[in-house]
Amino acid sequence: xxxxxxxxxxxxxxxxxxxxxxxxxxxxxxxxxxxxxxxxxxxxxxxxxxxxxxxxxxxxxxxxxxxxxxxxxxxxxxxxxxxxxxxxxxxxxxxxxxxxxxxxxxxxxxxxxxxxxxxxxxxxxxxxxxxxxxxxxxxxxxxxxxxxxxxxxxxxxxxxxxxxxxxxxxxxxxxxxxxxxxxxxxxxxxxxxxxxxxxxxxxxxxxxxxxxxxxxxxxxxxxxxxxxxxxxxxxxxxxxxxxxxxxxxxxxxxxxxxxxxxxxxxx
Amino acid sequence: xxxxxxxxxxxxxxxxxxxxxxxxxxxxxxxxxxxxxxxxxxxxxxxxxxxxxxxxxxxxxxxxxxxxxxxxxxxxxxxxxxxxxxxxxxxxxxxxxxxxxxxxxxxxxxxxxxxxxxxxxxxxxxxxxxxxxxxxxxxxxxxxxxxxxxxxxxxxxxxxxxxxxxxxxxxxxxxxxxxxxxxxxxxxxxxxxxxxxxxxxxxxxxxxxxxxxxxxxxxxxxxxxxxxxxxxxxxxxxxxxxxxxxxxxxxxxxxxxxxxxxxxxxxxxxxxxxxxxxxxxxxxxxxxxxxxxxxxxxxxxxxxxxxxxxxxxxxxxxxx
Numbered sequence: 001x002x003x004x005x006x007x008x009x010x011x012x013x014x015x016x017x018x019x020x021x022x023x024x025x026x027x028x029x030x031x032x033x034x035x036x037x038x039x040x041x042x043x044x045x046x047x048x049x050x051x052x053x054x055x056x057x058x059x060x061x062x063x064x065x066x067x068x069x070x071x072x073x074x075x076x077x078x079x080x081x082x083x084x085x086x087x088x089x090x091x092x093x094x095x096x097x098x099x100x101x102x103x104x105x106x107x108x109x110x111x112x113x114x115x116x117x118x119x120x121x122x123x124x125x126x127x128x129x130x131x132x133x134x135x136x137x138x139x140x141x142x143x144x145x146x147x148x149x150x151x152x153x154x155x156x157x158x159x160x161x162x163x164x165x166x167x168x169x170x171x172x173x174x175x176x177x178x179x180x181x182x183x184x185x186x187x188x189x190x191x192x193x194x195x196x197x198x199x200x201x202x203x204x205x206x207x208x209x210x211x212x213x214x215x216x217x218x219x220x221x222x223x224x225x226x227x228x229x230x231x232x233x234x235x236x237x238x239x240x241x242x243x244x245x246x247x248x249x250x251x252x253x254x255x256x257x258x259x260x261x262x263x264x265x266x267x
Numbered sequence: 268x269x270x271x272x273x274x275x276x277x278x279x280x281x282x283x284x285x286x287x288x289x290x291x292x293x294x295x296x297x298x299x300x301x302x303x304x305x306x307x308x309x310x311x312x313x314x315x316x317x318x319x320x321x322x323x324x325x326x327x328x329x330x331x332x333x334x335x336x337x338x339x340x341x342x343x344x345x346x347x348x349x350x351x352x353x354x355x356x357x358x359x360x361x362x363x364x365x366x367x368x369x370x371x372x373x374x375x376x377x378x379x380x381x382x383x384x385x386x387x388x389x390x391x392x393x394x395x396x397x398x399x400x401x402x403x404x405x406x407x408x409x410x411x412x413x414x415x416x417x418x419x420x421x422x423x424x425x426x427x428x429x430x431x432x433x434x435x436x437x438x439x440x441x442x443x444x445x446x447x448x449x450x451x452x453x454x455x456x457x458x459x460x461x462x463x464x465x466x467x468x469x470x471x472x473x474x475x476x477x478x479x480x481x482x483x484x485x486x487x488x489x490x491x492x493x494x495x496x497x498x499x500x501x502x503x504x505x506x507x508x509x510x511x512x513x514x515x516x517x518x519x520x521x522x523x524x525x526x527x528x529x530x531x532x533x534x535x536x537x538x539x540x541x542x543x544x545x546x547x548x549x550x551x552x553x554x555x556x557x558x559x560x561x562x563x564x565x566x567x568x569x570x571x572x573x574x575x576x577x578x579x580x581x582x583x584x585x586x587x
Contacts, residue, residue, distance in 0.1 A: 002391075002394070005388070005391050005392055006392075009388050013377075013379060013380070105375055106371075106373060106374075106375030107375050107376060107377050109338075109343055109371055110369070110371055110374070110375070110376060110428070110431070111389075111392075112343065113341060113364065113367070113368075113369035113371075113432075114364060114389055114392040114393060115361040115362065115363075115364040115365045115392060115393060115394075116361060116364075116392050117359075117361055263345075264345075265343070265344045265345055266338070266343040266344065
């Protein structure tokens with residue numbers, strides 16, 4: 001049995017989808033970057049406004065580093081919220097489809113009547129999901145690198161932009177892997193989406209409110225958003241938790257979900 | 268060896284030759300299979316074997332456990348008790364599934380794909396299939412493979428499922444109500460293909476809730492009821508138990524006692540020029556009796572198995 005056939009088929013079927021997601025995220029990135037010169041010009045007013053805000057509020061917006069510096073601006077307008085959230089919508093949808101969705105719609109079973117194991121189908125589809133997610137992320141990063149001079153963001157180095165892109169990608173892939181694992185283990189698309197999106201939202205709240213609520217502050221170390229954002233990407237120095245912890249979670253969730261799928265009854 | 272051109276690899280050919288040698292030993296082997304879902308026992312201590320070159324009709328009303336049996340046989344469900352084997356090994360082994368063709372109960376194939384692309388994909392997973400075989404199957408079933416599956420009618424979607432199950436000339440065919448949604452003419456084409464596979468030595472498990480469908484196809488039949496195999500026999504023996512409901516429409520008035528006392532005929536009711544009867548076993552006596560009258564039409568009301576074997580089932584019930 002040759003490997004990669006299920007993966008190749010998934011990529012072929014999702015060409016158009018990934019193109020549209022990439023166009024949308026490229027547009028978002030371009031508009032955000034193109035708006036920076038205007039924000040910078042209005043800089044002093046913004047910064048005064050920011051100074052009046054409580055610290056936690058700034059952290060919630062990813063704006064601790066101020067929003068008028070290039071790094072602070074992209075942190076608060078792109079990497080702390082809209083970009084990972086859009087990628088989550090895309091990735092969670094695919095991960096929930098990969099096993100649970102196809103199992104419910106009935107296409108998984110005829111596929112598995114072929115000489116291909118459940119684990120192989122599952123892992124190739126998770127690989128496909130991971131690969132397809134890199135496309136809009138890469139498009140966004142490359143676009144920023146290419147346009148940082150005209151849009152006065154050239155204070156940011158290529159390395160920094162790649163670094164933050166990888167961090168965003170891993171943050172997203174972590175929740176996507178949870179979605180995949182729950183879908184593979186239970187066969188329920190609803191449960192998969194609920195867990196993936198629910199954990200993403202819940203840990204976002206923990207991180208966002210940790211400056212105001214003591215309890216959240218005591219558990220903020222559990223939040224992947226904290227791993228990625230507590231040292232604001234682009235303005236602070238990047239630290240290893242932003243990269244290592246997501247990989248650890250993915251390395252546990254994916255094999256566990258796949259192993260349960262290999263043993264359970266199909267729905 | 269099959270008359271259809273083989274695109275199989277040498278390994279496939281070798282394994283077929285191996286089968287020749289063990290002809291007679293079952294390639295579908297279900298022993299004491301029990302499957303429970305919570306408190307529901309879907310299949311209860313089922314024993315079922317199918318030999319190479321044999322078509323086994325698995326009959327039963329909807330909900331009798333046919334699909335559960337088949338899905339366990341394919342390895343989609345784990346047995347609660349007992350065992351299932353395909354070609355002498357666990358159905359989960361991918362090597363086994365190289366030699367198995369399967370049409371599931373509610374066929375759902377990827378709607379976004381063209382039939383041709385789905386068949387190509389599945390053929391790749393099987394390590395390549397002779398395109399000529401695929402083409403001849405599509406032609407035989409009058410399937411246009413350039414259409415998207417989502418745009419096809421139910422019957423045409425069913426054809427795609429049948430083509431993918433047959434294209435690699437499997438040694439085992441497992442078919443869960445494969446002709447549902449097909450018109451009678453196409454049903455016949457499909458049954459022809461299945462017979463051809465049988466003649467090439469394939470073991471076929473064919474489920475249906477409809478007796479007439481397997482009457483002229485199956486070599487042996489098993490009747491499943493509430494998860495229990497209540498009877499297993501050759502088609503010839505079984506036919507004797509089966510009852511058919513017939514409607515005879517005469518061109519003229521007939522005496523009301525015309526059909527009384529005919530062997531095997533009961534529940535006679537004559538209304539105007541139409542006689543409604545229930546026939547046990549052969550209709551020969553009935554035909555003889557009405558021979559001298561002009562019969563315009565004989566309508567057979569094929570019943571669901573639940574009705575066809577009503578009496579048998581009822582006996583079983585009383586015996587509990």
